[in-house]
Amino acid sequence: MIETKHLRKEFGGKVAVEDLSLTIPRGRVTGLLGLNGAGKTTTIKILATLLRPTSGTVTVGGLDPGNTPHAVRRRINLIAGGERMVYARMTGRENLWYFGQLYDVPGKLLKTRIGELLELVGLTAAAGTRVEQYSRGMTQRLSIARGLINDPDYLLLDEPTLGLDAPIARDLRKVVAELAERGKGVLLTSHYLAEVEQLCEHVYVIGDGRHLAEGTPGELMAQTGCHRRVRITVSELTPEVEAAALAFDDRVRIAPQADEHGTGAVIELSHPGDVAGALTTAVIAAGGAPSGLEIAEPSLEDAILALSDRSVAVVA
C-alpha cells in the first residue's frame, strides 16, 4: 500500500499540505476530496514522485521514493484529466508505444497490452490516426490508456473525468472499479462528488492542506449531520398554510414562487428525521394544496460543503 505519515509540503514558505497521513491500500478506490486549493494536486504529485515532501514520509509498497525513485515509478502512474498530455504528431498507438518504452515494458507484452488498452478506451479504430485529429474526449481517453501502460500497482487519478462526455466518463468509472477489484490501489480526486460516492470505499477530506475528516461516504454524511431536504410546492400560499408550516418546525423556509396564478410558494425543510409525511399533512390540514413533493437524500456534496464551511469557520 501507499502510506504517508505527517506529510508536509511548503512552497517558499507557503504551506500547501500539512500533517497529512493517508493510507491507500491495494484493492480499493480511495477518494481524496477538498475544495480548490485544498492541496489535493500537491498530495498526488508527491505520491507520484514529482514533488518531494518538505517533511514526513511516503512509502509505496514499502519503498521510499526518495531512495529508489525508479523502482517506485515502475509501480505507479498518474492520470490527470483535462490536460492534453500526449504527443499530437504521433498516432494513438505510437504514443502508447513511446511511453511503453519509457517504462521498459518488454516488447511482446507491450504489443498485446497496447491492443488491450486501445480496446479498453475505445480507440482501436483510431489507433493509427494522429492525435492532432482526435477530439478532446479521444485525447483524454488516450491519456488514460497511457496511464495504464505500465500496468501500475497504484494508480493516481487527478480529476480523470474532467471534460469527458457522459458515456465515456461512465465507462471510465467502470474501468476504475474493475481495476480496484483486480487488486490495484487507486487514489481518486474528482469534482464530481457523485463519482466519488459511487466508487470510493474510503474518502479523505482535506481543506487548506489539512486532514478534515475520513470514512466511507455514508460515515462522512453521518459525521457532518447532513439532512434530508423536503420541498413541498403549493399553488397558493395562504397565511394559514404559512403559519402551519412555521409552527411545524422553525427551520422551515418559505420561498414565494410566481406561477401562472402568482400565488405559489415552495416550503422547504432540512431535517435529520423522516418528516416529509408529517410536514405534508400539516400543510394540507391548514388548507394548502400541494402540487409537488420532493425528498432529496443527503449527498456527499452536502457533507463536503458542510465540512468546508466548518473548516472556514475554524480558520476564521
Place this chain on the structure above:
Amino acid sequence: MNRLAGRGPAGGAEGRTAGDAARHAVKVFRAEALKQHRQIFGSKLVVFSMLIWPLLTLVQTYYTLHPLAATPGIAARWPLAADPERLLAFLATGTLGFTFFFSLVQSAWHFSMERQNGTLELLFLAPASRLAVVVANGFGALVQNAWLFACFSVAMFTLLDVVNVAHPGMYAVVFLAMLVPAVAWGAFLNSLLIFSRDAAFLYTLLDDPMWFASGVRLPTFALPGWLRAAGSVLPLTGSLVVVRGALLDGQGIADLAWPLVWLAGLSGALLLAAAGALKAGEARAQRTGQLRLF
C-alpha cells in the same frame, strides 16, 4: 474489461544490473528518436530551415565577402579565398556546420515546449533515464533536420571539385567530428532549455553570436583573440576546424589530432553538464513544483 496482459517488469529493486539499465537506455533512445522523427518529419519548416534558408544565407554571405576576396595580395593573406570556388566551399562548410548545430538549438527550443505542454512531467513520471531522452531527442532532430543540407553540400563539393582529402577514412572522421559534438551540444541545450524561463531568449542568443564566434563566415584568424577564445567553447568551432581541414586542406589525422582531442573533451563536458542540469532541474522541480531552473 479484459485483463491486461501479464505483469509488467517485476517491480525490482533500484539496483538493477548495469546491463538492464543500458538496455533500457537503448530502448528509451530509440523511442525518443522515433518520436522526434514523427514530430518533425514531413514538416515544411524542415525544408525551409534546413535547405532554402541556409542556401540563401550562403549566397548572401558569398556576395558580401566577395569584394574583400578579390583584392590584391589576397593569396598572401588568405590563400583559400583567392579561388572563388574554394571560398564558396569554405562558406558552404561553415553554413553546413551552422545548420547542423543550429538545428539542435531549434529542436531544443521545441523540446522546451514539453514543459509548457505538460509532457515533461510525464517524462519525469517514468523510470527512464533522463539523459538518454535528451541525447536521443537531439540525435533524432539532427538526423531529421540536417540530412537535406548535407546531401546538398556533398553534391556541391562534387560539382565545385574543391575537395582535397588526405585519406578516404577522413570522411568518417569528418562525419564523427560533426555528429558527436552536435549530439552532445543538443543534449546540453535540451537540458538547459527545458528548465529555462525564457527559452526564446536563449534561442536568439545562440543564433547570430554562434556564427560570428565560430568562424562560420570568416576564417578564425580574422577574429580578435578574445572572440576566438570565447568561440572555442562552442563545439561548432572545433567541428569546423576539422571539417575544413580534412575536406579543403587535405589534413590527416595527425594534423587534426589536437582539434579532435579538444572536441572529444568538449563533448564529454557538455554531456556532463547536461546530466548535471537535468539532476538540478528535476530536484528543483520536486522541491518547488516549478519546472524552471534558470
Place this chain on the structure above:
Amino acid sequence: MTVAFATLRRSWLVTRRAYPWSYFVGTLLTGAFTMGLAYLGLRAIGGDQVSAEFAGKAGTADYLGYVAVGAAAYMFVVHGILWTGKAMIQEQREGTLGALVVAPARRLPYLLGFAMFAFTAVAVEVAVLLGCAALLGVRPAATGVLDAVLAVAGLALAVFGMSVVLSDVMIVAGEAHITQNTVFYAIAILSGFTFPRNYLPEAFQWLGELVPVTPAMDVVRGVFTGGAGLPLDRLGVTVLVSLAYTAAGLFAMPWAERRAMERSY
C-alpha cells in the same frame, strides 16, 4: 486616425509588458554582427582594401559604410514587417481576429497604427545600431536633409506595402514563421542590402524589381552611400510599386479574412 492611434497605443502597452529585452536584442544582434563581419573581414581578408569591381558597382570604395547603411536599412525593413505584417496573424492567434473582422474599424488605419508604432520602435533600434557603426568608425552622411527624409519615407512606404500583402498571406496560410523568414532571406539577396545588386545574375536583378524595397534601397543608396543624390526616378518606382502592393493587399483582405475565419472554425 482614432483607430490608428488606439492601435499604436495598444501595441506600445502590450510590448512594454510582454517583450522586455529579448526582442530588441535579437534584432540588434543581426545588424551588429553583420557589421562586425564586414569590419573583421575588411581588416583580415581585404587588408583594408576592397576590389575595384565593388567600387565600380557600389559607387563607393567605403565598404564598411556600405554594409552599415545596408544593415541599418535591413533592420528597419525586417522589424517594420515583423510588427505591421504580423499584426493580423497575431490577432488570429490570440483569437481576436474575429472581433476585429466584426468591428467596423477599417483595415488601413489599423495597419497604419501598427506601422507608426513599428517605425517609432525601429527608429530607436536603428539609432543604437548606427551608434555601434560609429564605434567602428563609420559615418554615413546624407546628401541633404530633404533627401534623407524622402529616402526613409520611401523605405517605410515599401515596408508598409509589403506588410499589407504579407498580412493576407499569413492569415490565409495560418503561419508566419516560414513566410516571414523566407521573405527576409530573399530580400537580403535581391534588394542590395550588403552587396551591390548588380553582382547578381541578371534574372535575379529583375526579380528584385518585383519587391518594393529594392527601388527604395536604390534611393537609400543614392542618398546615404556614394553621394550621388536622390534618384527621383527610383523614388517614383518605389511609390508606385508600394502603392500597388498596398492597394492589392487591402483589396484582397476581405477575402483573406473570410478564408482565415473559415479555417479556424
